[in-house]
Amino acid sequence: MGDLNKTFINKDILKGATKDSIKKLDFKNQLKNPVMFIVYVGSIITSIISVLSIFNITNDNTPFTITISIFLWSTVLFANFAEAIAEGRGKAQASSLRAAKKDVLAKKLKECNIDSEFEMIPSNLLKKGDIVLVEANNQIPADGDVIEGVASVDESAITGESAPVIRESGGDRCAVTGGTTVVSDYLIVKVTSNAGESFLDKMIAMVEGAQRKKTPNEIALQTLLIALTAIFLVVTITLYPFSRFAVNQNGVGSVVSITSLVALLVCLAPTTIGALLSSIGIAGMSRLNNKNVLATSGRAIEAAGDVDILLLDKTGTITYGNRQASEFIPLKNVDMEEFVYYTELSSTLDETPEGRSIVILAKKKKAINGNYLDVKNPEFVPFSAKTRMSGTNIGQDKIRKGAASAIKEFVENMGGNYPKECDEIVESISKKGGTPLVVCKNEKVLGVIYLKDILKKGVSEKFNDLRKMGIKTIMITGDNPLTAAAIAAEAGVDDFLAEATPKAKLDLIHEYQRKGHLVAMTGDGSNDAPALAQADVAVAMNTGTQAAKEAGNMVDLDSSPTKLIEIVKIGKQLLMTRGALTTFSIANDIAKYFAIIPPLFIGIYPQLDKLNIMNLSSPESAIMSAVIYNALVIIALVPLALKGVKYIELPASKLLSKNLMIYGVGGIITPFIFIKLIDMLISMIMFI
Ligand SMILES: Nc1ncnc2c1ncn2[C@@H]1O[C@H](COP(=O)(O)OP(=O)(O)OP(=O)(O)O)[C@@H](O)[C@H]1O
Ligand SMILES: [K+]
Numbered sequence: 001m002g003d004l005n006k007t008f009i010n011k012d013i014l015k016g017a018t019k020d021s022i023k024k025l026d027f028k029n030q031l032k033n034p035v036m037f038i039v040y041v042g043s044i045i046t047s048i049i050s051v052l053s054i055f056n057i058t059n060d061n062t063p064f065t066i067t068i069s070i071f072l073w074s075t076v077l078f079a080n081f082a083e084a085i086a087e088g089r090g091k092a093q094a095s096s097l098r099a100a101k102k103d104v105l106a107k108k109l110k111e112c113n114i115d116s117e118f119e120m121i122p123s124n125l126l127k128k129g130d131i132v133l134v135e136a137n138n139q140i141p142a143d144g145d146v147i148e149g150v151a152s153v154d155e156s157a158i159t160g161e162s163a164p165v166i167r168e169s170g171g172d173r174c175a176v177t178g179g180t181t182v183v184s185d186y187l188i189v190k191v192t193s194n195a196g197e198s199f200l201d202k203m204i205a206m207v208e209g210a211q212r213k214k215t216p217n218e219i220a221l222q223t224l225l226i227a228l229t230a231i232f233l234v235v236t237i238t239l240y241p242f243s244r245f246a247v248n249q250n251g252v253g254s255v256v257s258i259t260s261l262v263a264l265l266v267c268l269a270p271t272t273i274g275a276l277l278s279s280i281g282i283a284g285m286s287r288l289n290n291k292n293v294l295a296t297s298g299r300a301i302e303a304a305g306d307v308d309i310l311l312l313d314k315t316g317t318i319t320y321g322n323r324q325a326s327e328f329i330p331l332k333n334v335d336m337e338e339f340v341y342y343t344e345l346s347s348t349l350d351e352t353p354e355g356r357s358i359v360i361l362a363k364k365k366k367a368i369n370g371n372y373l374d375v376k377n378p379e380f381v382p383f384s385a386k387t388r389m390s391g392t393n394i395g396q397d398k399i400r401k402g403a404a405s406a407i408k409e410f411v412e413n414m415g416g417n418y419p420k421e422c423d424e425i426v427e428s429i430s431k432k433g434g435t436p437l438v439v440c441k442n443e444k445v446l447g448v449i450y451l452k453d454i455l456k457k458g459v460s461e462k463f464n465d466l467r468k469m470g471i472k473t474i475m476i477t478g479d480n481p482l483t484a485a486a487i488a489a490e491a492g493v494d495d496f497l498a499e500a501t502p503k504a505k506l507d508l509i510h511e512y513q514r515k516g517h518l519v520a521m522t523g524d525g526s527n528d529a530p531a532l533a534q535a536d537v538a539v540a541m542n543t544g545t546q547a548a549k550e551a552g553n554m555v556d557l558d559s560s561p562t563k564l565i566e567i568v569k570i571g572k573q574l575l576m577t578r579g580a581l582t583t584f585s586i587a588n589d590i591a592k593y594f595a596i597i598p599p600l601f602i603g604i605y606p607q608l609d610k611l612n613i614m615n616l617s618s619p620e621s622a623i624m625s626a627v628i629y630n631a632l633v634i635i636a637l638v639p640l641a642l643k644g645v646k647y648i649e650l651p652a653s654k655l656l657s658k659n660l661m662i663y664g665v666g667g668i669i670t671p672f673i674f675i676k677l678i679d680m681l682i683s684m685i686m687f688i
């Protein structure tokens, strides 16, 4: 994200996180994480016992109790720290975004025209529906839609991309973002969001994690962790009367102390994953931000890990989306002058980029032909993705331009016939990947406009990578099948759907979802919005319309059609990291079991000696070592939780067995080694 802070961790983040881990000690905050709450309560209990034993009110082992109490508090603090540091990275990103969000004076117009009267008002007082004029070198004061003008806009404050982009009224590139700057010309903008609800505000809230909700997967895992903890809680509590009973029966040993039981509970509970769970999620979000993608839903990031179908809009997504008129081709019996006249007439009021480019080309031609447009009361018929045409009515005459199939139907409905010659021109343009627009006057076809568009750079290799990841790519376009086929071949997508209406796009997604696929969709236009709203992972291009951005659950600031590769990797990595750390955490407990149970009960049941394979120096030292290890392992794993486990391209089953090997077996062995080492260290210290 451009000037967003991309550093993994720096001094300020560390400092802030340290402070926050203490702030997070408050009761209400601790309650949010039930597994860690148990440790929190345990810390309080052992602290009280420590105080009581210092004043000899109880006859507990004072150094032992104090040590346990210190390390239980550390466990809680380390868990807080893990979460705080994950949030800290987001906060650092947010503060550099805030720097882009300056209040400016806006020229609020009385009417929608450049010569209108205006008043200067601070941008934070602008409301939805206000109309503002933004001239060259001025910052756009709020999010909005361009209703007049074409200008280049510097969006680097948000995207980090230094090359200015074109923003213009009418088409899929009419949305502007508050905080960006007009570089040349002027724009008249209708404000679409109130102060405090802008895209930048939302971005800031997102990267700060303020809006992060737990995903269903996370909730399911947390429920499992709580259940495990509850079982251990019951087991531990019953051990107390049990040990009392056993001591009375056998007449040997001593009753297990409350401190030891608390320690046992904390060691058995899945505290490692409990402490790191939320930071894994926040870090995933952060990694996505670093790739210039903003996600409004954590669930979408997880879904991205399992996506197997990607639908892409053509114009504006796979191509740059500035379809420009490049050639006029009249039919044989129509002369160029007449054709140019009607082409311009069909587009004079068409505010789409296509329409405007047609007028520009017509004006160029007219400079040669010297033909002037002079009509009374034209009635404009705007373009819609459903009719796939636009035009002008003058008196009885209906002049139209649009997709060949749409014009064919129009002409035939009016009793005309659609000439074969036109089909041939349309075909030759389409085969080159161009968009043909057929022009007609009532029932008579006049000729064809050739609209050119350019493929975004480097897409075809990237689609190859998606294929390797097992993702099928399908381009969907309102264009005709031949144009679609040409662009599909050039871009290297697996399949395409042509002449798609917004509803057809939506239906296609429904169909795949019904068959059990997880569907991602990338699009930029208002006509993509319904499909984006339905897709499991919906990436809107930043260059796209407000409607598309609102319907999606992610915005790609780079407007790259292949950004999904990165998104999928981050999604997979997030799921893998969570799985790996859960496995590790639970495997760890097996070793702790062997470390703690034998020394705890050996006094009562000498037979337990056989289980004492770790041969730790004393029961107290064994319990302390297990608790210290349990605390330190959280800190040790923070970097892994933040960075994520390494992503490798392997089939899911192989990946699972590989991870089970590393984190499962590793999780059993590691604590044996470290608990033994800590125990040796403790007995050395005691000896000194
Ligand atoms: N201004 C216009 N006037 C008349 N017809 C148009 C205009 N713009 C586009 N068309 C026609 O309508 C078709 C659908 O355009 P639309 O922009 O809705 O496509 P889409 O569904 O967004 O897919 P894509 O983004 O790939 O074009 C175009 O292929 C073109 O033939
Ligand atoms: K534990």
Ligand SMILES: [Mg+2]
Pocket (backbone or CB within 6 Å): 172, 313, 314, 315, 316, 524, 525
């Ligand atoms: Mg489009």
